[in-house]
Amino acid sequence: MSSHTINVGILAHVDAGKTSLTERLLFDHGAVPRLGSVDAGDTRTDSGEVERRRGITIRSAVASFAVGGLQINLVDTPGHPDFIAEVERALSVLDGAVLLISAVEGVQAQTRVLMRSLRRLGLPTLIFVNKIDRTGARHDGLLADIRRGLTPAVAPMTRVTGLGGPGALAVPRAPAGQPFPTDVAELLADHDDELLRRLIDGDGDGDGPGPTPGDLRRRLAEQTRQGLVHPLFWGSAMSGTGVAELVEGVRTLLPRPGARPGGDPRGTVFAVERTGHGEKTALLRLFSGELRERERVTFRRRGPGGASEEYRGRVTGLEIIGAGDGGRGRSGPLTAGNIARLRGLPGVRIGDRLGEPDGTEPRAHFAPPILESVVRPAEPGRERELHAALGELADEDPLIRTRTAGVTSVLLYGAVQREVIEERLLREFGVAAVFEKVRPVCFERPAGTGEAFVEFDPRGPNEWWQTVGVRVEPAPRGGGNVFVRDVEGGLLPRAYFQAVEDAVAATLRRGPYGWEVTDALVTLTRAGYEAPLTTAAHFRELTPILLMTALRRAGTTVHEPGLAVELGLPGDALSPVIGCLSALGGEPGAPVADGSRWSLPGSVPARRLQDLVAALPGLTHGEGTLWYAPGEDRRVRGPVPVRKD
Incomplete structure (x- = not known):
């Protein structure tokens, strides 16, 4: 069993060779008995039927191998832009990343998007240039493109001989005991004044007063972990050249997460899988504490309208992603820094947080879907089956939201995602679906402040047996909807407060113009009830009426x-x-x-x-x-x- 674990994502534009690199890493380190092939459809991480048929990664998957005492968990992520939310969810649980670029196709638009996401999150990143043995592979020109289009802070750690042919090799630029590359030393000095002074005073080869190669390697690791520089490795996933140098870079340059064994378990669900029997399993990265089989857990999430929700359950099965098994799992308590598959949680969703947040967990940032398509069953009378199947798919990707208001519609990122959903509905649920033309989704924002209330009067006739007051006003852009209580907690039973919050979230899904309302701050300003006549249902009935009145008084603007x-x-x-x-x-x-x-x-x-x-x-x-x-x-x-x- 490895004594340390690091979770590394492999990211790239579609067809750059992510899955092939994953297969190479697993095979070279004994985690799988033979190399899988995307063309043959037998890769370890692309396990879904649709993924294998299309030859693309749709959902994040995890596999593992060991190097000495270090366990490396590989997270293979989608490359198509329609699945960018899947990528960004995976980023939230990583310790570092490898950004893959094809030496033939070069820097693609999606490559730039991924690099921006990595830099925004401050995730330490290595760059691997794949396919150096393919005809048309470039070196100097591609390196210039990377520096111009991705980041100037690139530190080439290997060089290529025989570029563009089957005998292409990637070899270290500075083998152990040899002088450190001058251009890399100068790049490090851009972020280190003391190093700059030593470089100016000495020659940097270890014979003079300059920094030794060991000093420079330590500084390279420090700056890589800070996200200041990005070591670059050339190679080929197919032939295996350059892969050993990449692994050494992962081992020595990327940070190892600090274990936080004490306290309650805290973690994030970043992927959901289904077994051959349809049982749901959740992939969870644990950030602190321990988690054991048969333990009761509470997950927290944000609902579609921003309301806080909880899901409670018991873990009936726990398989830790372990080296030497290709990611199939091993039993035992899950400790901080590791990933496990959890069973027995049918209501778990991607993005669920285990335990009370303490502010240390990374957060993913991704735009919501901007397209919508009305969907109907090809066979009339199967509407309920279609809606249930879409609900199960939405559990795996909560940003694929279904909406029913006379018709069922699905929120999407793009046409390829729609095609994948259509295919999965037929293959996995036996429901043939017809999708109408994709259309953009608008939404509403509050333009000002509006209030509405009903006050229960015990002395007079009453239509309502409770007091409710709400105020709605703009919230910061991009923050979603927020619900707060400006009343004393003892005024209402907890179930009544929850009924109000649930009603607020449901009401904001359809504003005055019919579009979902976002970036709204809703405050409960008054609350009261008359026992035993008032029930939670009364609050669910009255709150939407008052909130819609407050929204109309505030006014909303429609955005596209x-x-x-x-x-x-x-x-x-x-x-x-x-x-x-x-x-x-x-x-x-x-x-x-x-x-x-x-x-x-x-x-x-x-x-x-x-x-x-x-x-x-x-x-x-x-x-x-x-x-x-x-x-x-x-x-x-x-x-x-x-x-x-």
């Missing part, structure tokens, strides 16, 4: 989702595309020259994306490329759209 776009264009297409983007209500950014082509960042309203897609081939002679992801929202200009279904 925007998309961040990045276009690759031939040189003569820049001006026409900028004009088209502006005509569609978008905002072009500053173009960046990329050889004979241009890279144009910008934004566009989500509802105009298809217009941009349709116009791009004609404006670029068929040579334009487009990448998009959720971006900044904007207030709707012109007539306000009203949601009727």
